[in-house]
Amino acid sequence: MQYTKYQEEAINTIDQNLQIIACAGSGKTQVISQRIVNILKSKDDVNPSNIIAFTYTEKAAAELKTRVLKLCREQLGDIQGLAEMYIGTIHSWCLQAIQDNIYEYQKFSVLDEIKLKLFIDKHYQQIGMADVGMDRYTDTGRFIAIMSILREAEITDGKELDQEWIDAQGKYEQTLKSSAYFDFTMIMTEAILNLRNNPDFKNKIQEKLKYLIVDEYQDVNPIQEELIFNLASLGANICVVGDDDQTIYQWRGGDVRYIQTFSDRYPNVHYIKLEDNFRSTKGVIDAALKCILNNTDRLPKIMNASGHQKYDLNDIIYNQFDELDQENQFIVDTIRKVRSESEGIAFQDKKDSKLRGIDYSDMVILIRTWRKAESIMHALQDNNIPFVVSGVNELFQRPEIKAARALYEFLSDELEEDSLKLYWESVSDNIDEESLDFAIAELAKKKPKPKTYYATFSIQGIFWDFIENAKLTEETFFDPGHDGVIGNEINEVIFYNLGMFSQMINDFESIHFTDKPSYRLRGFLNFLRYSADGYYPEGWLNNSYKTPNAVQIMTIFQSKGLEFPVVFIPGMNKNYLPVKKPGGKQIWHFIDKELIKDQYRYETNVEDERRLMYVAITRSQKYLFVSRSKENRLYQKESVFCKEISNSDYLISTTSFDYSDKLKATPESKKETNSILLNFSVLKAYFDCPYRFKLISLYGFNQPISAQVGYGQSLHNILMEMHRRHLDGETIDESQIAQYVDRHLHLPYAHDQIFEDVRESSIQVSYDYLAENREDFDSIEYAEKEIQIDLGDGIMVNGRMDLIKKKDLDGNFITTIVDFKSKDDVQAREITMEQLSMYALGYKELTGETANYLQIFSLDEEQHRKHTQPLANDKIAEIKTKIVSSANDIRDNKLDKTHDPKACASCYQRKLCSGAKV
């Protein structure tokens, strides 16, 4: 790999703080990755665990990780402990840090937006929403927004928050904490608080951290900057990378100023600009610059066209039409010109790669708002151009979702039996009538009575039973006459959507499981009507790891970081980009605008929107088609950005251009392998049965919640504290056990009596464990150790080992990997052993050593048993091969049924499966 002078300089600046301004297409990720490898290479006292790299999304993290690991393998060979390098989001680092170091937080889980909304509505009074004059349900979203702004933003100097809001904030956090929940903000505030006030915590972080790298630094908000500043203050070298022209997350409080003033706030900063764009032609770059130069608030910089892509006439076109249909027709015609039936325009991905014909998946249509997508989708569909869209939320229009909802309307007597039957018959003609009648009859028996015990009523269980009784499987919905959307058969789409419905039930019941059944049922229907609608995406893109060969339609936001040979930016009208402010109730109706420092950042302004336009244009490697037409009343006039880019000499208006004399080649999708990140439990499901994996991981069918949920995890946490404290040099004795149990035992769905019983038995189990194993404690090497395996080719597996023991038998070290099970399950033993041999592989990556024994330790109250097996010599190589081939099958969507009676017998998902053999 050839680096430019400035890239080289960035890679080699490792003893000084570093700020990199990286323009679009400047090879940023490659530079960061190479710099990390360079640190490991040239610093003898630095190992992977000394490095933390923050990215903004999980996806970006996976990409960076893959790149770093690849370079490490190439340049450093077999290096141990790479898993201990942190590459991930700020949030997950914080969560990991506090859960790893503060025992109380191990039982906590994080509420995502929809569950948080359910939780707040449930605890409306207690949580303080009523006190600030907000209405239940209708204002919840705004309450959430205010809670995050109050805690993530800064308060204007000299202003003070009203007491009622301070109280509400306190109540809100207290209520969440008492149920062992975090919201996204608390993860960060807790980490910062502990860095400041908890010396043990601070020391543990400080001991390790030597290099901190922050990608996408331009999008950092005040609380994140505070965390970064605190971490850097521990004495770490800090490197930030970003482009102030690509700040597009201001609605999260992202503040360009942090990157603009970095060197004022951090000492000894070396400043490097990467101004070579290797992605796009001179024409694309010129158009982008003509636009972004109108922003006043930016760091001075240039952008050179330094790549191999060459501008040709008619590459960049801007057209205006009178009618929307004409505009869409232009898009269709252009797609056909670029890629016709058998040939595509020749394109060269890299300087030295061979020519290939542009294919559908090389083209993207970028939109600012989702309402723009519909007419384009129709035009493409009518012209048989394959396309994929992600983020359309019309799920509740789908017949299978209406039918699933009807089950519960029937249960709560809002719907007649005949109507319910009609709903299901409209999903597919193939449903067996007799089975359907039977399923409905069984369903009718489950109507909740006033005294039904909550734990015997399960919305999820009812759903699964209905599917089983009605004999609904993926095959049922097969319909050769009915086209699914590209890449997916219609039956896959329907089953995916039913899986999404299962997800909705799970989200709801995870908050409301202990509600009285009749009340819970009503609540669920309201949830579907008022909250869930519009929140869950329709399933025709995300149900596979495979990217289909199709034109992609996505928002400009989603396109950040991607590149395409061909980019369309349609609908370029005033009020669309820059977007018009929406009406309706705003959070500023409830809190004083003046209160929040730089409040304007949370509202979009023209410069923010211009940055979006800039991001959109710079996605293109060569072809760029901007267009507009008069739509409805709001969209009559041309966007100001069109006038700006029209100043570029490279931009032409024409509909009669011709690509026929261009060099052609056979269409061929870009070869790129998506990184695939698996964990051990997902892989375990795959080993059992690939189709089971599909139902769980791709379709999202969730098993019903039970009153005992949490017991196994609690036991793990209790033992972990014992082991960890022993490792820290403390003496563990029986007198502490009750304390550990009370700290960790968390059964969110158990009533008082069950809780007491489980508490008693947990104490007993822990007591016995300690008595029987104390002697062994000195041989503990790790307790709850995160491991990660990199199998190359973008395949990564991660997981946690419960316990590693290393015994010194007179100079011979015997290593045993232990997995705790709360129940002795004879059937699952074999599969658990397989899981343990995966851990052995992880252990080898971590330490370079091969474990000797694998042990399953069952913590059954009646009989605590150990099953120990030696690790066979060839087992590690064997399991490695097995994981790689599994990962490749997952990538190719080869997820067939096992038909193995043994696997089917212990599979809960068999209720949804046509191939189950028991």
Added chain:
DNA sequence: GTACACATCATTTTT
């Protein structure tokens, strides 16, 4: 050219 009434339309999304 401007003031005003009235009709029309209505974001993005990550953790």
Added chain:
DNA sequence: TGATGTGTAC
């Protein structure tokens, strides 16, 4: 609920 476009009156 609020911003914008259109039509009308002056």
